[in-house]
Each structure stands twice: as C-alpha cells, then as structure tokens.
Amino acid sequence: MKQDVVPQRIADHELLRAPTHDDLPPLDHCAILLDIDGTLLDLAPTPHEVVVPPGLDQVLIALQQRASGALALVSGRSLADIDRIFAPVRFAAVGGHGAEMRINPDTDVASVQAPPINEQLKQRLAAIAALDPRILLEDKGYALALHYRQAPHAERAIYEAVSVIRADLPSVPFEVLPGKAVCEIKPAGVTKASGVHELLRHPPFRGRRPMFIGDDVTDETVFAIMPDLRGVAYSVGRHATGVNGFFAAPCDVRRWLAQWLVRP
Numbered sequence: 517m518k519q520d521v522v523p524q525r526i527a528d529h530e531l532l533r534a535p536t537h538d539d540l541p542p543l544d545h546c547a548i549l550l551d552i553d554g555t556l557l558d559l560a561p562t563p564h565e566v567v568v569p570p571g572l573d574q575v576l577i578a579l580q581q582r583a584s585g586a587l588a589l590v591s592g593r594s595l596a597d598i599d600r601i602f603a604p605v606r607f608a609a610v611g612g613h614g615a616e617m618r619i620n621p622d623t624d625v626a627s628v629q630a631p632p633i634n635e636q637l638k639q640r641l642a643a644i645a646a647l648d649p650r651i652l653l654e655d656k657g658y659a660l661a662l663h664y665r666q667a668p669h670a671e672r673a674i675y676e677a678v679s680v681i682r683a684d685l686p687s688v689p690f691e692v693l694p695g696k697a698v699c700e701i702k703p704a705g706v707t708k709a710s711g712v713h714e715l716l717r718h719p720p721f722r723g724r725r726p727m728f729i730g731d732d733v734t735d736e737t738v739f740a741i742m743p744d745l746r747g748v749a750y751s752v753g754r755h756a757t758g759v760n761g762f763f764a765a766p767c768d769v770r771r772w773l774a775q776w777l778v779r780p
C-alpha cells in the first residue's frame with residue numbers, strides 16, 4: 517500500500533494520555549497518595565505563603581471518606597507544617613521526605629523513621645543561610661531545606677558549600693536532594709518511597725492499589741515503586757520517567773480530583 521505521509525517521530529510526552537479516571541482502581545480499593553507543593557498547591561514565593569484554594573480541603577475529605585480513610589499526603593514538609601497549612605483539617609501523612617509518618621489523622625501519634633538532624637550539620641547549614649537574608653533555612657526537625665527562590669544567584673554557592681560540609685562531616689549520614697529553588701538536606705536511608713512502603717503496610721492503606729501524584733525530583737522514588745505495587749502514578753508540570761500520565765499544573769490536579777468524586 518502506498519504511504520503518502522511519512523509518519524513523524526512521536527515525542528514520548530505525546531504518547532502519554534492525559535490522566536483519566538478509567539485507569540484508576542475503584543475508590544474503595546485505592547490508596548490515594550498526594551504530594552503537596554507543586555501538586556495540590558501552587559508554588560508560592562516562600563514556604564509559608566502557600567494557599568489552600570477554597571474547596572480543596574472538602575474534596576480531600578470526601579475522597580478520604582470514599583476511600584475509607586486511605587488518603588495520605590506525601591510531602592517533604594514536616595507533619596507540623598502540613599497540619600498548619602490545612603488547619604483545622606488533618607490528614608494521614610508521610611512527612612520530611614519519609615522521616616515521619618502518621619497513619620491516623622485523628623491522633624497525634626506519628627512514627628519517626630529517622631533521628632533529629634545532627635546539630636553540627638544544622639549549624640553549618642544555618643551559616644550558609646546567614647550569607648544572604650534572602651536565603652531561607654527551613655528546619656523540619658528531621659530534615660532541613662535551604663530555599664533560594666528569593667536569591668536564585670546563590671544556587672551554585674549553596675550547593676558548593678553543602679559539598680564542603682559533606683566532606684567535613686563524613687560520619688553524619690545525610691543526603692542532598694535538589695528541589696524547586698531549594699537544596700534539601702535529609703537523613704540518609706529514608707525517602708518518600710520508604711515512607712509509602714511503610715504506610716501501605718497498615719490499615720486502611722494495606723491491600724489497596726496506590727495512586728500517587730507528584731511533581732518534583734523528590735517524588736521520583738515513589739514513581740519508581742508504583743509498578744511493583746500495581747499502582748498508578750502521575751506527574752505534574754512535566755512528563756516524569758515511569759508515570760502513567762501527567763497534569764499541566766496543580767489547578768488541573770485539583771479539578772481532576774473533584775471530578776473523581778462525581779464520576780458515574
């Protein structure tokens with residue numbers, strides 16, 4: 517057969533469908549796992565300035581109820597910060613990139629998967645932040661973050677200074693994660709993926725198929741484990757490796773979550 521049109525090479529991202537609810541397990545078989553910054557919430561100039569759009573908390577509560585409690589936030593933020601953002605509503609959560617976890621949102625019981633950040637390390641990182649008032653040091657207890665969204669020119673100096681600290685403190689087990697205008701310092705050995713694995717060992721999450729949405733480099737450990745868990749993963753703002761589809765922006769994620777509730 518004569519072929520009139522030479523097929524164009526199709527870029528990987530064009531092969532991916534926009535997320536559809538048809539790919540999802542039914543809500544009563546699903547563990548809903550959601551990243552916060554850049555996924556549920558739009559990015560803000562500083563960590564404290566994020567805003568929960570009207571109605572989002574109600575959508576999350578309704579999904580949580582429909583999933584018999586199996587909805588958790590999976591974040592680099594501390595549990596305390598997550599609660600501050602969504603107050604007065606509380607959710608099950610993995611916090612601090614896997615360093616903390618709370619299965620039951622109605623209790624204060626959180627399991628801690630890592631020691632508090634080393635004091636000497638903290639002081640050295642604080643000294644980096646002191647170089648420029650626009651660099652913010654976020655202390656999450658089990659993890660730290662150096663934010664340079666207000667001082668983008670400082671990015672290279674921050675990473676170089678952190679490398680020097682790593683060489684100076686070889687006995688302190690920490691890892692460096694590049695985030696969005698942030699250099700994250702977290703305990704070695706815990707990741708969002710280790711947190712998700714642990715979460716899925718407990719009711720009401722146990723035995724369910726996970727659905728995870730995330731946007732960042734720090735979410736890639738979770739994208740990577742989804743196939744083994746028979747899960748579904750979506751990224752936001754980019755086509756991350758191994759995901760089933762991606763959203764353009766957090767507003768699309770919020771709309772899609774709301775539509776999931778009213779699906780026929």
Ligand SMILES: O=P(O)(O)OC[C@H]1O[C@H](O[C@H]2O[C@H](CO)[C@@H](O)[C@H](O)[C@H]2O)[C@H](O)[C@@H](O)[C@@H]1O
Binds near residue numbers: 553561562564594734
């Ligand atoms: O895992 P996430 O829930 O996505 O959290 C990742 C980090 O988010 C926060 O920082 C980022 O969001 C800020 C607010 O939009 C923004 O100002 C900053 O530049 C971003 O890096 C949070 O402060 C970190 O602790 C989280 O690890």
